[in-house]
Amino acid sequence: EVELAESGGGLVQAGGSLRLSCAASGFTFDDYAIAWFRQAPGKEHEGISCISSSDGIATYADSVKGRFTISSNGAKNIMYLQLNSLKPEDTAVYYCAAGPNCARSDDISVFGSWGQGTQVTVSS
Numbered sequence: 001e002v003e004l005a006e007s008g009g010g011l012v013q014a015g016g017s018l019r020l021s022c023a024a025s026g027f028t029f030d031d032y033a034i035a036w037f038r039q040a041p042g043k044e045h046e047g048i049s050c051i052s053s054s055d056g057i058a059t060y061a062d063s064v065k066g067r068f069t070i071s072s073n074g075a076k077n078i079m080y081l082q083l084n085s086l087k088p089e090d091t092a093v094y095y096c097a098a099g100p101n102c103a104r105s106d107d108i109s110v111f112g113s114w115g116q117g118t119q120v121t122v123s124s
Contacts, residue, residue: 009118022096038092050105
């Protein structure tokens with residue numbers, strides 16, 4: 001069974017950093033593309049990053065490009081999302097999700113499994 005669990009969220013001041021973790025069980029990242037989404041109150045899920053299992057290439061939404069970085073540990077069962085230069089508009093619940101590829105990395109419904117989310121709050 002594919003399971004994902006996010007952690008690492010919290011309250012941080014604008015300009016600060018956080019590192020989110022996505023722990024996988026039942027599979028490794030060799031088997032699935034992993035995407036990060038976020039959902040702010042009253043808004044739709046936003047796809048912010050995706051890394052392909054086939055070539056390891058990561059993509060980023062324009063809203064986070066240059067500030068966020070996706071990476072994995074050596075065992076390929078924990079995916080990280082490093083959040084730097086945080087802004088109040090980054091405040092959201094962040095989710096990781098596993099899916100077949102990154103072709104539709106803006107659509108969480110394409111990804112069959114995702115975790116419970118972790119809250120990131122950025123104060124101004």
